[in-house]
Amino acid sequence: MSALAQQLPAGVEIPEIPWAAISPELTLFGAGILVLLLDTAGERRRSASAIALVALLGIAALAAIPGEAAPVVVALLIGAGVVQLALTLWLHTRPRLLGAVLTVLAFAATIGIAAWQYQAAANGGPVATESLLADMVAVDGVALFTRFVVAGAGIITVLLGFAYLQDRRIHRGEYYPLLLLTATGMTLLASAADLLMVFLGIEILSLALYVMSGIARRDMASQESAFKYLLLGAFSSAFLLYGIALVYGATGTTHIATAGAELADPATPAGLVFAGIALMLVGFAFKVALVPFHMWTPDVYQGAPTPVTAFMAAATKVAAFAAFLRVFTGGMEQLAWIWVPAVSVLAAVTMIVGAVLAVVQDDLKRMLGYSAVAHAGYAAIGLVAVSDIGTGATLFYLLAYAVMSLGSFGILTILERRQRKAIAIADLRGLGQRAPALAAMFALFLLSLAGIPGTVGFIAKFGIVRAAVDAGLVWLAVVLVVSSVIAAYFYIRVIVAMFMDEEPAHLADLPVPPASAASTGVSVAAVAVIALGVLPPAVIDLAERAATFAG
Amino acid sequence: MSVPAGYYLILAAALFSIGAVGVLIRRSVIVMFMCVELMLNSVNLTLVTFARINASLDGQVLAFFVIVVAAAEVTVGLALIVNLFRLRASTDADQVGALRA
């Protein structure tokens, strides 16, 4: 390394690798590769696992070089190797289960690491928070919060998907690696401190999601939704990229904070600044589905396999908003006068249009897709508040939305398995009597989405409204209220169908869904909805502290 | 007589707009996809021009990454297209649900 360093031109240096800061990404990526390896190895799965053990031991040995890493890291690496070997030996005839278990473990490990990082960062510990890897990465509060949410959503997604994918015969071995790699992209996106990393993060997570949406290879709807997603995703990426190019042209850098400061300099050509911001805004608006850049959402949500939709709704939104927050609220705070009016209008239109279009839907997945659009509008209010309060509110909102959407799409996976088809509102008639627990949980999620007190949805909306009023955006708060009322109508419609309509005969013949991994996942989400709705202070604290060291 | 850098930017803007229009007006999914590639290329042209204006190679590095991303996207996109057409051939040759490609 030193020999190379001597050859470098003056002023150029190889960045230090902050292993601790990027360890969640490494964990997720490593796990993805491991699961892929074990899946493709087929009959020789046990040998592959042994090789993986050797590789992990080798890394542990490197880490054990004195002064390089804490003993606990070495122990964890060895532990990971042994655990995967043990699991492989135990489950070598059931590769999908093996993949699922390893995936859950990897997500759990990510949560653990993120918790440690959070702890360490709060105490000024060894985790550097910004300007890592030549200013490419900022492991700040926003990034850590996103890691928590993404990994949590990942665990629940695995639970939701297992039986569903088997039923539909789309339980491909590549599903779990893709899930892990998507999550890698999401955490990368959330910790991006450079517009290039934003672009790469978005592309990684999108690419994996395109494939996951299309994993039902013989299902036309799935293929169509995947391709539509890809085409519009690439289309919007082009806009985002053009915006990045203009920012680079105007400032000579793509580092978010530096570029933001440069853009605010009056000497920078105004045309480039405006066009750059506008184009990036279009790009982000596509990714988080703000009207009028939302048209892919309902189709894709409807067509993709339901567990994938759940993950898409829950985790993608968090990651995309994290980047949105970082670039706009964080980087271009001084230019707020340019983009805040634009985003405010987009948010207002989004809230209303999303809610209104959801009302006329019959297919539940599609309805939830439109409701996702409306919810993106709510979350965007925290963005235009351009304050720590607003950022905290958006982060908390995204967590809340993740829980609610995982829960409601989770219910749909269970019901789709039961009825072997896409669920329309009419298919829910009488569910309240047939499967009261399931129906009650669904009602809970819907009430939470509607923002009824006692649920996390209320607390989250409350935080958003508070941020809006605090920022003097009372009119947006009022639009949110109007949208919530419209939205309440269609959530209520579903509840009416479940509890107040008679059950038709052909539904009564179907078996009641038994307890399963999916119902466990849904229950976890339900508990979270209530727990965070009744006693949210700890998590609000987390979100607000996450917001204070963003940048 | 010489070429101000702005000329390249105008050309790139023109290519980008043409690509965007192409995505909007074409019906063939493959051609739409090609139009997106055209848009990405025009962005690259912009980046390279700005690299020259700013006298830094960062723009070229960005363009390099864009090419990598585009290649990856094309791989997945074409796989999806092949699958779509195959499915369509095996089911109904004319009407394909919502896509109507």
Next chain:
Amino acid sequence: MTPVLAQATEGGAAELWTFIIVGAVALGSAFGLILMRNAVHAALMLVLNFLAIAVLYAVLQAQFLAVIQLIVYAGAIVVLFLFVLMLLGVSREDSLTARVPGQKTMASVLGVLLFVSLAAATAGPFLGDASVCGSEEALTGTGDGVPCLGLAAVNAAEGNLRGLGFLLFTDYVWAFEVTAVLLVIAAIGAIVLGRRQEDPSELVEPGSTVLPARRGSGSAATEPGAGPTDADEGAATETSEATPSEGEERT
């Protein structure tokens, strides 16, 4: 730096003529791409466009990218497009008639607006004398427009390829490493989506009891027992259902 910069005066009439010719080719092929009815012809237009852009890269002092453009874009990506076109036999088709009346006009108007605003915003500051890269005015900071410094000095110091290499493995090392994830996903994606036929039973864990697959998904064609009639109706409406938002559909 300054003495080296002084030498950077390639520009001139040669660059102008190159730009005019190559730019015309690029524009023409771009129009060809969106106007050609035949998808294969469109793909050929795309190759032409990529080649023109590669030439422009060379003129813009991005030698490495010019080569990459040739190899990756023109050589690999478009060939892949052509390959798929041939494989699927969809070379004829495409009537160019709009799905919604007036959509073409609307799109064209939007495109012109997009072009005008983009061109004005981006190129506006770079049209003066000083924006001629490496010119006297640019180097001395006189004349109109934002000065274009030119890459001659940078490329001369390390060489374009070497300079890029240094950047990739220093400032951009993390981004470079991260593209690994992207490529892995692309590979998995191609395998998942492209694998010809598999046995559906492979997708179910041994030992797990699973009901027959549903209609309209999974093994649609081979499914033994469809659900109740109501379910069939539901599945049918699911795909054909048109919603207001679909007016904007792109595909």
Next chain:
Amino acid sequence: MADVPLLTLLLAVPAAVALLIAVMPREAVRPIRSVAMAGSLVTLGVAVAVLAAFEVGQPGFQLEEEVAWIPQWGISYRLGVDGISLLLVALTAFFMPLVVLAAWHQHERAKGFFVALMAMGAAMLGVFLALDLILFYVLFEAMLVPMYALIGIWGGKQRRYAAIKFFLYTLVGGLLMLVAILYLYWSAGAQSFDYDVLRGLELTGTEQLWLFLAFFAAFGIKVPIFPFHTWLPDAHTEAPTVGSVILAAVLLKIGGYGFLRFSLPYFPEATISLAPWMLGLGVIGVLYGALVAMMQRDIKRLIAYSSVSHLGFVVLGAFALNQTGAAGSVVQMVNHGLSTGALFLLVGFLYDRTHERAIAEYSGIMRVTPVFGGLFLITAMSSLALPGLNGFTGEFPILLGTFAAVPLAGIAATLGVILAAIYLLWAYQRMFHGPVEGRAVGLTDLTPREIGVVAPIVVLMVAIGLYPGPLYDRVNPTVEVLVEEVVAVAEGADVATVDQTGDPAAGSDAPIELDAPAGSDLDSADDDDEDEEVSR
């Protein structure tokens, strides 16, 4: 005694019972209802303890409890009772065991029914006790869901329509109130949602006006005030008996309570400038409700419109802006709860037997079922404010207060009392007298259980009617402070606005003249006598 968190217990008991029932097996109908009964009796016991612990003569909040809830946002869990809330809490707790008893034979989806009932009880008690605006809002909206379920699942034919209408009306009002609460919080600068902190805010006239209207949206819909009342007849008619009873006895009181608790003290200037409008709406409510009730063919709908009419009095009392009216308003809420609750129970018993609500289908019930007829007569008399029964003790002070404020409104409202007598007695005459015909044939009289449900209410009606002193003793100190506060602003404010409300001297003098014995000597027997004299 002081160590026991009585108010929390009051909330926790029904909430815990609801949770307990939720985990019991569906088939165990008998255990479920026993648990519900036990839980509501314990709640009533706690409420009695609260009544006992309440120190009479204190205007402020008592038995307060406070714990930080979401400290980052300045939200706390703060409970307390004062004269205004005490009676309503007692009323709510009083009705809970009766409602459970009334629903004793609820077999269809009994588990969900009792869960909703208990959750409803907890939320309603909480609304009256909450002293943090967000806590108030949360409980206010939390009532929505169980009530919605009660109407929508166990209601009549049009239940879906009625339930959705109820839900959306209340939700809209509540959300507007939420925005107003947030605005208060923001302008407070104190980062707190505490009732007392927000009470001390200095707001400009325009701010007060808008905020008043936002709160009015929530409470006006709940009361319901005239143009916002359309959900009520639907909800009342379609709800199951128990739902109607809860709606009439407790839920509608939240509107009046909200006016006295929030609108008046928070926005005194707006209150004073809008009081004429409010009085006007109150009068319209009283007369409109009465006239529409007269035309009803459905007995349940008739009672529902009589509610609109009677609650118009509550609005009148609250916005008469004198102590007589305000205190009468609180007592009227209790009385209306008792009488209308009892009416709905009785009509429910009738409906259980015949499944018919049309007045024309009945004739001569009195001869077939004398107990039922007698109880119905007493309740109807109470409802039409016959002196000696409870209805009179609330409506009369309201009329006096209104008369003192705006004589014309007082006169118009008196007309409402007369109309009430007409429609109730007319309905009674049509249904209970005459030859035994229609559905009345073969009607069985009330069972002991049913008598057990209604008897306590009737006893209370007579007791309050004869001796309303204790009620006023508890209400007056709080109301006095409240009205003084508002009137002080009125006197300090622009004279023009005061003139609109009538003679300011009359506004402040009236309570002293009329209620001095009740307020100061804690002896309202005089008050009662006086009332009777006037009525003669």
